[in-house]
Amino acid sequence: MNKDVSIKVCMGTGGIAAGGVEVMSTFEKALASVGIKAVVQKNCSMHKVGCRGFCARDVLVDVIVDGAKSTYQYIKPDMVERIVQEHVVGGAPIGDWLVTDDYHTFHDKQVKVVLSDCGEVDPEDIDSYLGRGGYEAVKKVLTTMTPQETIDVIKASGLRGRGGAGFPTAVKWDMAIKAPGPKKYLICNADEGDPGAFMDRSVVEGNPHAVIEGMIIGAYAIGAPYGYVYIRAEYPLAVERLHLAIKQAKERGYLGKNILGKGLDFMIKVKLGAGAFVCGEETALIASIEGKRGQPKAKPPFPVQKGLWGYPTIINNVETLANVPYIIRKGASWYAAMGTEKSKGTKVFALTGKILNSGLIEVPMGIPLKEVIYDIGGGIENGKKLKAVQTGGPSGGCIPANMMDTTLDYEALSKVGSIMGSGGMVVLDETDCMVNVAKYFLQFTQSESCGKCIPCRVGTKRLLEILTRITEGKGREGDIELLESLAADVKTSSLCGLGQSAPNPVLSTIRYYRDEYEAHIYEKRCPAGVCKDLLSYSILEEFCKGCTACTRVCPAGAIIGEKKKPHKIIQDICIKCGACFETCKFKAIKKG
Amino acid sequence: MEEKLEGIFTRYRENEGNLISILQDIESEFGYLREDAINWFSERLDVPPAKFYGIATFYAQFHLKPRGKNVITACCGTACHVKGSERLINSLVKELAIPDGEETSEDLQFTVEKVNCVGACSIAPVIIVNKTVHGKMTPDKLMKEMKTLKEGPKREYTDYI
Numbered sequence: 001m002n003k004d005v006s007i008k009v010c011m012g013t014g015g016i017a018a019g020g021v022e023v024m025s026t027f028e029k030a031l032a033s034v035g036i037k038a039v040v041q042k043n044c045s046m047h048k049v050g051c052r053g054f055c056a057r058d059v060l061v062d063v064i065v066d067g068a069k070s071t072y073q074y075i076k077p078d079m080v081e082r083i084v085q086e087h088v089v090g091g092a093p094i095g096d097w098l099v100t101d102d103y104h105t106f107h108d109k110q111v112k113v114v115l116s117d118c119g120e121v122d123p124e125d126i127d128s129y130l131g132r133g134g135y136e137a138v139k140k141v142l143t144t145m146t147p148q149e150t151i152d153v154i155k156a157s158g159l160r161g162r163g164g165a166g167f168p169t170a171v172k173w174d175m176a177i178k179a180p181g182p183k184k185y186l187i188c189n190a191d192e193g194d195p196g197a198f199m200d201r202s203v204v205e206g207n208p209h210a211v212i213e214g215m216i217i218g219a220y221a222i223g224a225p226y227g228y229v230y231i232r233a234e235y236p237l238a239v240e241r242l243h244l245a246i247k248q249a250k251e252r253g254y255l256g257k258n259i260l261g262k263g264l265d266f267m268i269k270v271k272l273g274a275g276a277f278v279c280g281e282e283t284a285l286i287a288s289i290e291g292k293r294g295q296p297k298a299k300p301p302f303p304v305q306k307g308l309w310g311y312p313t314i315i316n317n318v319e320t321l322a323n324v325p326y327i328i329r330k331g332a333s334w335y336a337a338m339g340t341e342k343s344k345g346t347k348v349f350a351l352t353g354k355i356l357n358s359g360l361i362e363v364p365m366g367i368p369l370k371e372v373i374y375d376i377g378g379g380i381e382n383g384k385k386l387k388a389v390q391t392g393g394p395s396g397g398c399i400p401a402n403m404m405d406t407t408l409d410y411e412a413l414s415k416v417g418s419i420m421g422s423g424g425m426v427v428l429d430e431t432d433c434m435v436n437v438a439k440y441f442l443q444f445t446q447s448e449s450c451g452k453c454i455p456c457r458v459g460t461k462r463l464l465e466i467l468t469r470i471t472e473g474k475g476r477e478g479d480i481e482l483l484e485s486l487a488a489d490v491k492t493s494s495l496c497g498l499g500q501s502a503p504n505p506v507l508s509t510i511r512y513y514r515d516e517y518e519a520h521i522y523e524k525r526c527p528a529g530v531c532k533d534l535l536s537y538s539i540l541e542e543f544c545k546g547c548t549a550c551t552r553v554c555p556a557g558a559i560i561g562e563k564k565k566p567h568k569i570i571q572d573i574c575i576k577c578g579a580c581f582e583t584c585k586f587k588a589i590k591k592g
Numbered sequence: 593m594e595e596k597l598e599g600i601f602t603r604y605r606e607n608e609g610n611l612i613s614i615l616q617d618i619e620s621e622f623g624y625l626r627e628d629a630i631n632w633f634s635e636r637l638d639v640p641p642a643k644f645y646g647i648a649t650f651y652a653q654f655h656l657k658p659r660g661k662n663v664i665t666a667c668c669g670t671a672c673h674v675k676g677s678e679r680l681i682n683s684l685v686k687e688l689a690i691p692d693g694e695e696t697s698e699d700l701q702f703t704v705e706k707v708n709c710v711g712a713c714s715i716a717p718v719i720i721v722n723k724t725v726h727g728k729m730t731p732d733k734l735m736k737e738m739k740t741l742k743e744g745p746k747r748e749y750t751d752y753i
Contacts, residue, residue: 196709
């Protein structure tokens with residue numbers, strides 16, 4: 001038996017949390033045990049691959065026998081033996097465990113550039129990346145292009161910064177090449193702080209060499225001999241793989257002195273972020289690399305004029321840099337053919353929340369939101385109704401269900417009062433309270449405000465206080481107007497992007513869900529049934545069978561009653577946790 | 593102790609580190625920022641302790657108090673929030689007897705910390721127990737997990753470090 005077998009196990013953070021390591025080692029054992037009767041089976045290889053996006057179905061395993069690929073979902077270690085026996089040895093894939101049709105619909109509408117190698121290459125092996133055309137772009141620019149020509153290609157491709165603001169990458173590089181100075185720095189911003197976004201983590205975990213290759217090209221274009229990757233310490237796997245990739249790139253001569261014998265010197269250092277959202281802001285990030293408190297500075301001077309240690313510095317986001325090698329390899333016109341007039345190419349989104357198929361997706365710019373939610377995402381979880389889609393994290397806004405025709409590009413999103421941001425996309429359903437969502441984001445920005453400028457430090461605090469009292473049923477007449485005017489002040493007078501965008505979630509929820517705010521303030525009612533202080537639980541006697549299930553789950557001991565007789569909730573003791581509501585099989589608990 | 597601090601000092605000199613990297617090293621060596629360690633570096637580098645504390649209190653990663661032997665990290669990202677992370681945290685704080693306004697239980701066995709987002713949103717809600725990521729967490733699963741931890745051998749500080 002001489003079969004060409006290869007097994008790919010998804011080993012991103014999602015895959016590992018679902019048991020990827022055990023699945024992989026069980027495969028190794030199971031294959032070794034059958035390997036005895038198939039010693040000639042030399043080609044059997046095991047790969048760990050990075051994130052392929054569909055983390056909700058982990059562990060995902062590709063089994064490729066003689067070129068025929070089958071993908072299994074939800075694989076647990078105890079299922080491995082059967083796959084090896086029936087599929088690898090017997091040649092018959094196990095139909096019930098294979099991915100279902102929606103796995104394919106999840107991928108069909110996607111166009112993968114940045115993620116094209118994620119889930120295909122082994123992130124811990126440079127040869128795997130080289131085998132798929134890796135570092136060809138570096139060779140191309142170093143041998144056939146001048147720095148200015150490199151920038152011109154990026155300019156023609158229309159690539160814009162993927163970190164949030166959408167500033168054209170080539171314009172930034174152009175300013176850097178013209179900036180005078182004995183030294184220049186290129187920083188890769190991997191301080192992905194937005195809650196609900198994980199594309200940068202997945203790219204670094206799944207294909208770290210693409211980021212490094214993008215950095216080398218950027219360094220060549222602007223003439224920077226030193227690079228930094230500023231990455232969150234909360235991403236241990238990404239950090240580990242990045243270190244390994246840098247080491248391998250150095251060994252192969254893609255980093256270091258005189259790269260590929262073409263006279264380019266470029267070294268990359270990894271700096272771990274210490275946990276501060278504001279360090280995603282360029283000047284704060286620079287302060288943090290210098291070892292200081294990560295507080296932003298007034299601009300100008302811009303980092304490109306006076307950045308790290310006072311030298312001209314360019315900061316690009318992970319996804320931006322990971323696009324660069326593909327653009328160089330395939331050409332600017334190929335890239336510019338995707339997307340809209342002003343927003344070119346593709347964008348990676350982290351599709352999460354109350355969505356059936358949550359995961360990492362890459363779509364062409366300009367795709368309507370509804371195609372993302374219904375075709376790729378498969379619709380809303382548990383048959384609930386869509387309420388809104390939140391994009392852009394704490395700096396963004398909510399797009400209501402009746403505006404799902406909105407297209408995903410920088411211009412259209414800002415028109416509806418949201419932003420592209422780094423690409424977080426959290427789907428909310430009818431059981432989510434929009435005032436609570438606004439409060440959640442304000443809690444975040446308020447605690448992450450660095451405290452340097454007063455509008456942000458005090459303004460976010462006051463905004464949060466007003467939102468808190470509204471959700472506690474203590475809202476007053478005029479609070480909505482007060483929120484609006486204060487939000488406008490914070491927006492216009494804050495020093496950096498954090499404060500300037502912090503009021504966005506409040507403004508966008510007021511814009512589309514003013515009635516919900518009014519219900520909280522005037523009727524002391526939370527229409528979605530989320531805000532605890534506006535809720536009470538009671539038992540409907542006619543439905544209660546006295547099964548005592550609720551008494552047993554109540555953590556506060558607030559439910560009394562005899563077996564087989566209607567129970568009662570003592571309101572003074574009830575902590576409104578909702579455990580009884582979820583446990584009752586007879587729908588006898590009333591919430592409201 | 594002295595030896596460990598000298599080790600950090602050498603690493604700092606060799607890697608052209610900065611105050612943040614010193615604090616990161618102290619934290620990973622001792623589990624939290626010990627006052628005597630900060631004072632040692634303050635004298636050695638002629639940098640006032642206030643400068644260290646200014647940085648330490650700015651970043652979420654640093655802790656000025658000893659941490660529990662078991663560290664339970666609750667993700668508070670948007671996806672986890674809408675999928676009920678708050679309830680998980682409340683039940684953790686209650687079950688592990690974490691005092692009000694603190695992160696660590698009095699017997700130093702458990703620390704419950706909240707973090708902004710661990711970037712595993714598609715398996716929300718996420719709880720990390722001693723560096724192992726658990727996705728799609730429910731109160732029941734979590735309580736079982738805590739029970740095993742409580743009944744297991746009490747961890748000594750050394751095996752946490």
